[in-house]
Amino acid sequence: MSAGTYTPRPGAAPVGRMIAAQAAFETRMLLRNGEQLLLTVVIPSLLLVLFSTVDIVDTGGGEAVDFLAPGVLALAVMSTAFTGQAIATGFERRYGVLKRLGASPLPRWALMTAKTLAVLVTEVLQVALLTVIALALGWSPHGSPLSVALLLVLGTAAFSGLGLLMAGTLRAEATLAAANLVFLLLLVGGGVIVPLEKFPAGVRAVLELLPISALSDGLRDVLREGSAMPWGAAGILAVWAVLGLGAAARFFRWE
Amino acid sequence: MPGTGSGPAAGPFPATGSTRRTGRPDPLSRLPPMRNESVVQVRGLVKRYGTRTAVDGLDLDVRAGTVTAVLGPNGAGKTTTVETCEGYRRADAGTVRVLGLDPVADAARLRPRIGVMLQSGGVYSGARADEMLRHMARLHAHPLDVDALIERLGLGSCGRTTYRRLSGGQQQRLALALAVVGRPELVFLDEPTAGLDPQARRSTWELIRELRADGVTTVLTTHFMDEAEELADDVAIIDAGRTVAQGSPEELCRGGAENTLRFTGRPGLDLGSLLKALPDGTAAAEPVPGAYRISGTVDPQLLATVTSWCAQHGVMPDGIAVERHTLEDVFLELTGKELRS
Numbered sequence: 285m286s287a288g289t290y291t292p293r294p295g296a297a298p299v300g301r302m303i304a305a306q307a308a309f310e311t312r313m314l315l316r317n318g319e320q321l322l323l324t325v326v327i328p329s330l331l332l333v334l335f336s337t338v339d340i341v342d343t344g345g346g347e348a349v350d351f352l353a354p355g356v357l358a359l360a361v362m363s364t365a366f367t368g369q370a371i372a373t374g375f376e377r378r379y380g381v382l383k384r385l386g387a388s389p390l391p392r393w394a395l396m397t398a399k400t401l402a403v404l405v406t407e408v409l410q411v412a413l414l415t416v417i418a419l420a421l422g423w424s425p426h427g428s429p430l431s432v433a434l435l436l437v438l439g440t441a442a443f444s445g446l447g448l449l450m451a452g453t454l455r456a457e458a459t460l461a462a463a464n465l466v467f468l469l470l471l472v473g474g475g476v477i478v479p480l481e482k483f484p485a486g487v488r489a490v491l492e493l494l495p496i497s498a499l500s501d502g503l504r505d506v507l508r509e510g511s512a513m514p515w516g517a518a519g520i521l522a523v524w525a526v527l528g529l530g531a532a533a534r535f536f537r538w539e
Numbered sequence: 540m541p542g543t544g545s546g547p548a549a550g551p552f553p554a555t556g557s558t559r560r561t562g563r564p565d566p567l568s569r570l571p572p573m574r575n576e577s578v579v580q581v582r583g584l585v586k587r588y589g590t591r592t593a594v595d596g597l598d599l600d601v602r603a604g605t606v607t608a609v610l611g612p613n614g615a616g617k618t619t620t621v622e623t624c625e626g627y628r629r630a631d632a633g634t635v636r637v638l639g640l641d642p643v644a645d646a647a648r649l650r651p652r653i654g655v656m657l658q659s660g661g662v663y664s665g666a667r668a669d670e671m672l673r674h675m676a677r678l679h680a681h682p683l684d685v686d687a688l689i690e691r692l693g694l695g696s697c698g699r700t701t702y703r704r705l706s707g708g709q710q711q712r713l714a715l716a717l718a719v720v721g722r723p724e725l726v727f728l729d730e731p732t733a734g735l736d737p738q739a740r741r742s743t744w745e746l747i748r749e750l751r752a753d754g755v756t757t758v759l760t761t762h763f764m765d766e767a768e769e770l771a772d773d774v775a776i777i778d779a780g781r782t783v784a785q786g787s788p789e790e791l792c793r794g795g796a797e798n799t800l801r802f803t804g805r806p807g808l809d810l811g812s813l814l815k816a817l818p819d820g821t822a823a824a825e826p827v828p829g830a831y832r833i834s835g836t837v838d839p840q841l842l843a844t845v846t847s848w849c850a851q852h853g854v855m856p857d858g859i860a861v862e863r864h865t866l867e868d869v870f871l872e873l874t875g876k877e878l879r880s
Binding site: 287288289290291292293294295296297301302305306309312313316317375376379380381383384386387388389390391539 | 666723
């Protein structure tokens with residue numbers, strides 16, 4: 285490189301361009317990661333196909349896929365916004381990626397915006413794939429797509445807050461273990477593949493307050509029953525979102 | 540020059556450097572007028588972690604367009620000092636100005652203007668070297684040509700390997716590339732050559748010289764003496780969280796420490812008569828039969844006196860050599876410690 289190559293000419297790119305670049309980069313990292321794909325694509329797809337075609341769990345009356353598709357969509361949101369984001373961000377923190385980006389022109393709020401966009405892009409891909417699979421299995425969805433979208437966004441906010449709270453406070457290895465454990469527990473106890481009616485009433489009352497239950501039951505109300513916007517479920521998700529994001533903003537440690 | 544002399548540097552060691560190094564082409568003509576203005580000013584910096592005081596009243600000055608080496612043993616407070624300048628840490632006491640800005644309060648304005656190389660990490664473990672570099676370039680308005688930089692730092696050989704599988708040397712070079720790709724005015728390099736093989740080390744030094752020639756200011760931490768001697772216009776010697784001396788390597792080596800003249804000849808020379816010819820305060824010894832050591836202010840006059848004394852006594856002073864004091868000696872004298880090498 286010739287003389288004058290390094291002559292200073294500093295400057296940040298326009299913030300919109302930075303966010304777009306960061307979101308594209310984060311999405312690429314996410315889609316490249318095998319463990320992440322297992323979590324966000326393979327497991328939800330397999331569960332959908334397996335439980336729709338083989339009669340393992342009694343999903344109540346009607347087509348199994350009509351019960352399972354909304355639950356698996358909720359699971360997809362949780363896998364990306366919570367589990368995947370917690371693990372990825374936890375290791376980015378551990379390996380100094382967040383620290384290094386902190387010295388770049390990218391502001392922190394722009395980094396978090398880009399992360400959210402990356403999560404949303406991934407979810408769009410997940411929803412598209414799972415919808416195709418479910419339709420092929422004979423799914424007949426009802427209700428307003430707008431209500432579905434609102435529930436998905438609220439669910440994303442709730443799970444992102446909890447995922448970032450975990451990633452920003454625990455060690456990366458602890459986050460990895462805890463995020464997977466929570467994923468598994470909520471998969472079983474969150475109305476995803478097992479109807480909450482199967483649990484004793486007392487337990488069920490508690491489980492219904494979980495974000496995964498609110499999201500899967502809310503989506504089921506719309507997509508299976510064709511209900512209008514389920515405000516109860518939306519309210520539960522909103523409370524989780526406020527609590528989770530608030531705590532994450534308060535306790536997140538960048539290094 | 541902000542040569543306030545407020546630092547703890549005492550005795551013959553200047554608090555700040557003022558003379559230029561010689562023996563290298565003068566790049567003044569190509570540099571911005573800012574040259575020699577202070578771009579980093581640290582005064583009385585104190586940083587504590589819990590009960591441990593990592594930095595304890597430290598002063599540091601960095602002049603525009605120069606290379607400043609922050610030299611000290613592990614745990615001296617080098618990284619804490621640099622990370623405070625980068626805006627990562629808030630000073631518990633003292634003031635820090637970087638490019639005239641407060642690194643914490645003015646972070647948004649400062650960040651685009653500086654380049655940062657952390658001691659380790661900082662890259663997505665699943666990213667390839669070239670894509671990480673391209674991404675960092677996209678965050679800047681006028682980045683360097685990424686392909687040329689990849690070639691310059693020999694990162695082309697990384698190919699499709701992701702960061703976690705790169706060798707330590709490749710990771711170091713990528714971190715260096717990330718620090719300079721945004722065409723910063725000022726770069727902070729934390730141990731830029733730690734763990735590099737000699738060839739990669741030379742190549743990194745060469746890049747730092749090119750940055751200097753193009754008017755980029757460099758602050759680097761190191762615990763390698765030769766790196767400081769080789770590269771730095773100014774050296775700040777840090778020990779136990781304080782600056783014990785700052786100045787050019789020449790100034791630091793000249794001040795304080797005495798030099799040594801050695802030669803060999805036939806054993807048992809009459810050193811008493813030699814000493815009579817030498818100025819007061821000079822010492823002469825024959826530690827090993829036939830090996831002589833003269834310590835004192837070794838100047839041309841003293842050298843001439845010794846050689847003419849040898850001529851009078853029919854002694855051929857074989858292997859006559861003046862031993863300059865190195866930074867290593869200076870460091871040892873100032874801190875009473877050896878640097879880990």
